[in-house]
Amino acid sequence: MLFSPLTIRTATLPNRIVLPAMVTRLSGEDGRVNDDVRARYARFAKGGAGLVVVEAMAVHSAKSGPLLRISGDEFLPGLKDLAGACHDAGPGAVFPQIIHFLKISRSGWRQTVDTLSLEDLDAIVEAYGAAAARARTAGFDGVELHMAHAYTLSSFLSRMNPRRDAYGGSLENRMRLPVRVLERVRSVVGHDFPVGVRFVGDECIRGGYSTPDARVMAVRLARAGADVISLSAGGKFEDARVIEGEPLYPYTGYSGDRCMPGAAYADGTNLPIPEAVRAALRESGLETPVVAAGKIGTRALADAVLAKGQGDLVGMARALLADPDLPRKWRDNREDTVVRCVYGNVCKTLDENFRRVDCTLWPKKLGQAPESDDVEAPTWPVGAGLSCSAEKGRVLLRWQPAADNQAVYGYEVLRAEGDGILVHYASVRGVSQRFEDARVAGGVPYRYAVRPYDLAGNRGPMSATVSATVRDGDGDGQPAGDARAVDAALLDACTGDRRA
Ligand SMILES: Cc1cc2nc3c(=O)[nH]c(=O)nc-3n(C[C@H](O)[C@H](O)[C@H](O)COP(=O)(O)O)c2cc1C
Numbered sequence: 223m224l225f226s227p228l229t230i231r232t233a234t235l236p237n238r239i240v241l242p243a244m245v246t247r248l249s250g251e252d253g254r255v256n257d258d259v260r261a262r263y264a265r266f267a268k269g270g271a272g273l274v275v276v277e278a279m280a281v282h283s284a285k286s287g288p289l290l291r292i293s294g295d296e297f298l299p300g301l302k303d304l305a306g307a308c309h310d311a312g313p314g315a316v317f318p319q320i321i322h323f324l325k326i327s328r329s330g331w332r333q334t335v336d337t338l339s340l341e342d343l344d345a346i347v348e349a350y351g352a353a354a355a356r357a358r359t360a361g362f363d364g365v366e367l368h369m370a371h372a373y374t375l376s377s378f379l380s381r382m383n384p385r386r387d388a389y390g391g392s393l394e395n396r397m398r399l400p401v402r403v404l405e406r407v408r409s410v411v412g413h414d415f416p417v418g419v420r421f422v423g424d425e426c427i428r429g430g431y432s433t434p435d436a437r438v439m440a441v442r443l444a445r446a447g448a449d450v451i452s453l454s455a456g457g458k459f460e461d462a463r464v465i466e467g468e469p470l471y472p473y474t475g476y477s478g479d480r481c482m483p484g485a486a487y488a489d490g491t492n493l494p495i496p497e498a499v500r501a502a503l504r505e506s507g508l509e510t511p512v513v514a515a516g517k518i519g520t521r522a523l524a525d526a527v528l529a530k531g532q533g534d535l536v537g538m539a540r541a542l543l544a545d546p547d548l549p550r551k552w553r554d555n556r557e558d559t560v561v562r563c564v565y566g567n568v569c570k571t572l573d574e575n576f577r578r579v580d581c582t583l584w585p586k587k588l589g590q591a592p593e594s595d596d597v598e599a600p601t602w603p604v605g606a607g608l609s610c611s612a613e614k615g616r617v618l619l620r621w622q623p624a625a626d627n628q629a630v631y632g633y634e635v636l637r638a639e640g641d642g643i644l645v646h647y648a649s650v651r652g653v654s655q656r657f658e659d660a661r662v663a664g665g666v667p668y669r670y671a672v673r674p675y676d677l678a679g680n681r682g683p684m685s686a687t688v689s690a691t692v693r694d695g696d697g698d699g700q701p702a703g704d705a706r707a708v709d710a711a712l713l714d715a716c717t718g719d720r721r722a
Pocket residue numbers: 242243244245246277278319368370420454481482483515516517518537538539540541569570573579
């Protein structure tokens with residue numbers, strides 16, 4: 223089913239794999255498409271995803287950091303090139319995600335929806351309509367309206383919406399602006415152009431809404447003309463970590479964790495959300511397809527999502543960042559060559575720091591996932607060994623480089639706690655032959671092994687297993703991959719705890 227096509231109004235997706243929008247910070251402050259942006263999305267398209275949703279681009283000209291823009295006709299030539307490059311590279315459909323956001327400042331102040339006049343709301347509706355028309359003119363196959371996370375339309379949908387007029391209070395009122403936007407977009411783009419919406423099915427904040435409201439929203443938005451509903455979770459300002467002198471980043475609190483669930487969360491942790499929303503649509507006689515997302519990284523889980531009716535499409539952001547060729551590899555039954563995301567969230571930390579969002583496993587300076595059709599796996603030189611020492615609350619692993627006919631791309635680090643089984647715990651770039659494990663508890667024995675992989679993802683043999691125990695009371699238990707500061711060590715490995 224994963225590789226069966228799905229038609230969304232006029233766009234036929236060749237398979238059910240979706241790249242959900244993922245800011246890359248490649249555009250620069252001018253908001254224009256450049257070579258890096260084009261190359262990044264062409265690479266995703268080439269990998270074979272059925273739908274590539276291009277990262278959020280602004281419908282208005284408010285100041286922001288590096289962010290793509292679709293707020294004026296001057297952006298059209300670049301957007302045309304982007305749509306064309308994706309279509310030339312792969313078979314999937316391409317939709318841009320379009321966004322309106324409110325002002326934030328370094329003092330921690332942020333504009334809230336109750337400060338917007340009725341004229342401001344009219345302008346937002348118009349800006350979305352004009353941007354969607356540009357998306358069509360640029361040659362995209364559809365458009366996705368961003369109603370998720372901490373941004374304007376999501377803040378209207380929110381239970382924390384403080385307005386006291388017809389745009390706040392009841393769920394019907396909170397939906398008024400998003401529905402107006404959708405209706406305006408539909409009237410501008412016509413009936414032969416797909417329009418999707420993305421919103422959160424659970425705000426994941428105290429006092430926020432959850433699936434009972436999301437079920438109603440989905441039905442209302444589908445009836446108002448949404449052709450596909452993509453569900454996210456959390457990502458709110460309300461629980462964002464306050465850092466003096468820094469603008470609030472809405473993914474630093476618990477709701478941010480739920481939006482981009484890290485290694486400590488279960489695979490598919492947010493699936494009850496699309497499942498509940500899709501059921502509401504079907505109960506209302508609506509066949510609107512639903513995109514499920516949130517730590518879906520294995521073929522078995524993706525198949526299960528479709529089989530259990532938890533979604534019609536499977537959204538994978540970080541898994542496709544780590545390996546854009548994942549759809550082709552799955553289609554060809556080569557899952558064992560997928561370079562796996564370990565959900566250590568280094569990419570999220572880069573975004574948070576306005577740095578270009580690369581997967582930290584990619585070869586440095588390439589700025590892209592490598593490409594290769596090689597089938598020969600790496601090998602260990604005779605006598606190569608893995609050594610391990612425990613000091614200052616950390617375990618340090620070192621090994622000799624593996625050999626490959628092309629190049630060793632990286633090493634999977636496998637770890638077992640006590641008598642447990644070895645699981646894929648971290649991945650390290652091929653240039654590095656060391657890994658420091660700071661996430662250890664004192665007094666607990668750990669076993670480790672290392673496995674090399676090449677540019678095509680072919681895995682070599684597993685090394686011998688070594689063990690270590692740090693002194694009781696010495697382990698600091700700190701996760702290595704989720705810190706705000708981006709330091710050099712962080713950029714050489716991504717640490718998670720996936721099964722081998
Ligand atoms: C670096 C980064 C940037 C993101 N930017 C966006 C965005 O522009 N719009 C959006 O709706 N979601 C954004 N997301 C959320 C993803 O689309 C996705 O919902 C989330 O990462 C969970 O899916 P995953 O577990 O497959 O990564 C972003 C996620 C990451 C990691």
